[in-house]
Amino acid sequence: MKKDTQCVQVGFTPDNGDPRVLPLYQSTTYYYETPEQLAHLFDVPKDGHIYSRISNPTVSALEEKITALEGGVGAMACSSGVSAETLATLTLCTSGDNFLSCAEVYGGTFNLFNITLRKLGIECRFFAPDASEEEISNLIDDKTKFIFAETLANPAMTVVDFDKLSAVCKKFGIVFMVDNTLATPCLVRPFEYGVNIVIHSSTKYLDGHAQAVGGIIVDGGNFNYDQNPRYKDFYTPDESYHGTVYVKEGGAAAYILKARMQYMRDIGAIMSPFNAYVTNLGMETLHLRMKRHSENGLAVAKALSAHKMAEWVKYAGLSTDSNYNTAKKYFNGGFSGMVTFGVKGGKSNAVQFIKNLKLFKQVTHIADVRSCVLHPASTTHRQLSDKELIACGISDNLVRLSCGIEDTEDVVADVINALDKLKA
């Protein structure tokens, strides 16, 4: 199946007389006739559902769809994007370990990595997006478990150089993890560029209607954990799960099996069946929406570039953008609906611009069908120091636009009218 067909079809295939549409299995529990049958599932959890903290048929259908779209071997849906990041990290790191992350990441991710995980004894070492292979390699030691970056950084809009980071990961035998939230598999498939684990905040484009908070971890099945001394937990028996050896039990999907059986089991940040149902519904039109989001994003970026009140514009699809050549290498079919720009006149004009908008509504969100806007420095990223804001690529006058799927002329007109009203 092509990607557009996968969006619509994968995850649920009815048997004779079944509902045609994926049912919402709003059940915590699953009935089995004999203790032996249930005991078998505790040994081989892949063979069926035990309890909805571990898995659920509606949630599994969504996991199957995103696995197919990303081209992986398995996925685990979580209660939010940040819980997906937390569980993805814990599956690889314990106290005393470290990992590397590009500094230009979503503010909540930066906080999780820089503060919360550090308190748990897991150290994040940040690098600049333009750091060389050598500079990045210098941060690695034998306790380094993975390298993290966002395909398209929120809100810096920098495109990750997959080739550079993948080369470093391969050199050291380290996992490469990417947050593909803003690109989605409709535009970029990170596993094709050496990535091993993909994360999503499904709250964004995957749901696409601003109705369900969620996160997903996808396992590319393309990393060999067996006998790699960095990942001993993968090839030695897990005493907390009656001696399971994940590389043996899970094969290519060892990572996602370990994530579910250790950390979903113990922490329980699972996506609810209802949110999986809603997210699946959203994903049925993901391919169509990403095309329109991208058309609107490009049109707005071009209009901004020609406006005297826009100091600078960042959109990877603009041929003048510093990310254009990298983006062209990896993106296929558009560059998303996310545009950031600097308003001339500093923070006060950025704030006034937001007040002048009519169609774009100010919400703490991005990537849904309705156009929306935010001033990150005073909202999502306000917990960061001035130095951290610069590291994340955020200035005082930066405005983040998330172009929805409304008519292109209406979307552009709203932005231009709001800029026209500003005093130089």
Ligand code: PLP
């Ligand atoms: N990753 C990116 C790129 C995001 O933009 C966000 C949230 O905005 C997250 C992760 C966190 O996701 P969630 O809000 O679903 O926890």
